[in-house]
Amino acid sequence: MEFLLVLIYSIAFILLGIYLLLRKRYSYFAERGILHDKPDLIFGNFRKMRLSKPIFLVFREYYNKYKGKAKYVGFYLFLRSFIVILDLELIKNVLIKDFEYFPNRGTYYNEKDDPISASIMHLDYEKWRNMRVKLTPTFTSGKMKFMFPTVVDVATQLVEVMRDAHESGSFEMGIEFADLIARYAVDVIGSIAFGLNCNSLTNPEAEFKVMGIKGFRYRHNWFVHSFIVSYPDLARKLGMKFHFDDVGEFFLRIVRETVTYREKTGTQRKDFLNLLIDLKNSDTADPITMEQITAQAYVFFTAGFETSSCTMSFCLYELGLNQMVQNKLREEIMEVLARYEGKFTYEAMNEMKYMEKVLNETMRKYSIVAFTLRRAIKDYVIPNTNHVIEKGMDVVIPIDALHHDPELFPNPEEFNPERFSPSEVEKRNSMSYIPFGDGPHTCIGIRFSRLVIMIGLVMVLQNYRILPTKKTENPLQYNPKKYFMGSKNGIYLKTEKICGIVNE
Ligand code: HEM
Structure with a gap:
């Protein structure tokens, strides 16, 4: 009996301790007079997200609720606090002028136990800067021009797969474009970042695609994932991994095999991997290791594949719904190609100005990376206030919410590429449109994503008219479980043949 009483008191004591700890944590913003939604005791402001909506809609609502009332607000995610x-x-x-206060994204990596997580996306300042400087030359305009034919080759396969499906009649009913374009993007990035012929266009179950998607979309169970996100330093000490073992082993193995093959045979290819191999063999005091090569190639895949492929499939979706825009875009493609005697070159692509507008508008309406993060490394006094973003605090930049703010983009649900005519762009604050983030941490793959999407669109649109079907959702439903913005039920469109396949 006495033992039972002790047990009950102990449990009650522990629960009281946890309750007081949570209360203390969740009073952080209230104590400092920073506006925020009332948090749930366990989940903070996270419950709504988990249960019903995609994370980008949660931030969009939060932004709309508080915009005009405050310049920044608080947000609790489990036991962590964020300034939005x-x-x-x-x-x-935060992104540019006072970068020295916010030089890290603050996301999890674990070089020792989960080497593929240690990429420039996640590394902290010193290591990040060192790697970013090394990798930047891979993404120059000259390098893009060089990669152009490789991407055109894969886009030609995409059109061939479309043609086969069209001829077999399946396109008449509408085909799921999100998966088709994802396979195109996997094959492009697999070829450019890993030097592999992944064949996912012809074989949807290709191992590279399966492993990549497993690494990217599937996480450990909810509890482990949340623990890692909430307590990154402790998780690192405990040797916790973001990725499943087989994913890490797969990518380490294929990079090791390809690098060894290229080194043995002296094969040179003008792709990302080649540059990474040069960095490994450079005489500097600090050459990069096989694990580091793998982590960078892997992040090109994870950061580049879903973002580019979703943007391209959302673009095709809008073109299907907006035939006038599609016709105008096709006319531009045909007109530019005619000037280049029918040859699709890097220079011709760069002359497609309406295409730029269409892409920009797609990335506004569908801001795949809906927000980005920064972590303060020292106390930052918010100008003209007595509020401090304390050292260690995470800051959310709500990219998608800005892009749907009716004061910045009137009638935000309307797809209107003319928002990006030079005179309209000039009227806006440069921070109102940041699909690739901004400042020193801005997306390193801007040019490459443009290459992949534009080549894909040119190849598809000169061969096929894209049309909606009965299955095409309008408005589109979003997948609440995805980190990036993605369709819930797929993007169904049908095609109508325009002329003979180009570049066959
Ligand atoms: C439409 C396509 C893409 C979109 C919308 C996009 C968007 C973004 C955004 C918003 C960020 C965060 C920037 C910030 O925090 O300021 C980012 C970072 C990054 N992206 Fe992209 N991205 C795209 C394609 C790509 C591609 C194709 C690659 C690789 C080949 C890539 C590699 C990266 C990397 C490595 C970073 C981290 C950069 C750093 O912190 O130094 N992205 N991207």
């Missing part, structure tokens, strides 16, 4: 920034000048400070 609503003001364009403050966003500029």
Whole structure:
């Protein structure tokens, strides 16, 4: 009996301790007079996200609720606190002007136990800067021009797969474009970043695609994932991994095999992997290791594949719904190609100005990376206030919410590429449109994603008219479980043949 009483008191004591700890944590913003939604005791402001909506809609609602009332607000995610920034000048400070306070993204990596996680996406300042400087030359305009034919080759396969499906009649009913374009993007990035012929266009179950998607979309169970996100330092000490073992082993193995093959045979290819191999064999005091090569190639895949492929499939979706825009875009493609005697070159692609507008508008309406993060490494006094973003605090930049703010983009659900005519762009604050983030941490793959998407669109549109079917959702439903913005039920469109396949 006495033992039972002790047990009950102990449990009650522990529960009281946890309750007081949570209360203390969740009073952080209230104590500092920072506006925020009332948190749930366990989940903070996270419950809504888990249960019903995609994360980008949660931030969009939060932004709309508080914009005009505050320049920044608080947000709790389990036991972590975030400052969500609503003001364009403050966003500029965090991303660019006061970068020295916010040089890290603060996301999890574990070089020792989960080497593929240690990429420039996640590394902290010193290591990140070192790697970013090394990798930047891979993404110059000259390198893109060089990669152009490789991407055209894969896009030609995409059109061939479309032709086969069209001829077999399946396109008449509509085909699921999100998966088709994802396979195109896997094959492009597999070829450019890993030097592999992945064949996922012809074989949807190709191992490279399966492993890549497993690494990217599937996480450990919810508890482990949340623990890693909430307590990254402790998780690192405990040797916790973000990726499943087989995913890490697969990518380490294929990179090791390809690098060994290229080194043995002296094969040179003008792709990302070649540059990474050069860095490994450079005489500098600090050459990169096989694990580091794998981590960078892997992040090109994870950061590049879903973002580019979803953007391209959302673009095709809008073109299906907006035939006038599609016709105008096709006319531009045909007109530019005619000037280049029918040859699709890097220079011809760069002359497609309406294409730029269509792409920009796609990335506004569908901001695949709906928000980005920064972590303060020292106390930052928010200008003209007595509020401090304390050392260690995470800051959210709500990219998607800005792109749907009716004051910045009137009638935001309307797809209107003319928002990106030079005179309209000039009227806006540069921070109102940041699909690739901004500042020193801005997306390193901007040019490459443009290459992949534009080549794909040119090849598809000169061969096929894209049309909606009965299955095409309007409005589109979003997948609440995905980190990036993605369709819930797929993107169904049908095609109508225009002329003979180009570049066969
Ligand atoms: C439409 C396609 C893409 C979109 C919308 C996109 C968007 C973004 C955004 C918003 C960020 C965060 C920037 C910031 O925090 O300021 C980012 C970072 C990054 N992206 Fe992309 N991205 C795309 C394609 C790609 C591609 C194709 C690659 C690789 C080949 C890539 C590699 C990266 C990397 C490595 C980073 C981290 C950069 C750093 O912190 O130094 N992205 N991207």
